[in-house]
Amino acid sequence: MSFSLDPSKTAFVFIEFQNEFTTEGGKLHDAVKPSLEAFNTMINAPMLLEKARASGCTVVHCPIEFEEGHEEIGDTEFGILKDVKDGEAFTAGTWNADFCDSMKPEGREFIVKGKTGLCGFHSTNLDFILRGNNVKHVVLCGFLANCCVESTMRTAYENRYTVYTVKDACGATSIEEQESCFENNFAMFSIRTNTEEVMSSLKGSKKAVGQFRKKASKAFGTELETMSTISFNVDGNDTTEVQYA
Template structure:
């Protein structure tokens, strides 16, 4: 098995599907970047090369008891729109990327970083993973937070520039052009595949 894992953040209906609680906010950027189609192709190809597929959804209990009574910033929007409720359609991973046997779905993400409240680090190390490639939503939020933490934990980090999206082109490009190179190797999904044996 490969020492590389594909770590995919918040590929959930509330972001990616028509009618999702936060879909309108990212609709234009999803269309511009075509990140979903890029990710679908990448997952198919990566599986064939023995890359472990790791899903990191975010979920909250009804009433959002995990959050403060007055959340602010990005989490205020999650609570206000009733997004990512455990057991809801919106919290499910989008149908076109439904996890398959052998994939790992990480439970417990309640904030921005994929490592902070989960066993992601444990699972990666148990599987001998030393290199991770990150995709998902939002480019400058959860993907960026997870990238920074992975870098500090000593992983060889790739960020997939065409498998991420956020609220605007300016935000997306600023993250990829200025922040991502400080903590990762930004590249397209095809360039990443080309690095695999």
């Protein structure tokens, strides 16, 4: 499917790219590993993160975490949150709840606060972040496709955002579950897409120039103000000459 995303109105929301899911040693890693390998999730998601940064999109990281004892969950007797509590998963302040190395927030990227349930909006500041940054289009990636991603997608749709769900940048506890939710549910609430389509839909923006300038300054070991021109991709052109005084 062909579409175009305006970086100034687009947010990428990366849901629960934490060691508990993404990394060997995480309590839930073995459960999602088959889907991560089948869809190349941990290759695609970091590529999308870098593309979002370079294009000047709003970048939002949406972790889940609980205080020791998981009192936030209460005494629920069934469901996935009971499993999380019983397994003491995503305990705040532990390696398990940390962002994985390839998906760590940078600079002024947003980190959602207060997520102790399934939906990225419920009990958090996510909607405040999106509206405060004039976001109209929300691109969702992460875990679990048929749980937190789906719950966040449904609320985003009801909140009148245009929602994009990236199949090969998500994970689930089985390949079949991931295939099923995208095939049967997601078209009702989102535009189903993949990494390649999203990458090709994004063009640069003026905001990207500033981000590139900071990164390039570090790479070259000098402030770009001392350089006359530098060429890079922006606004869909192969090369653009940017002049610095």
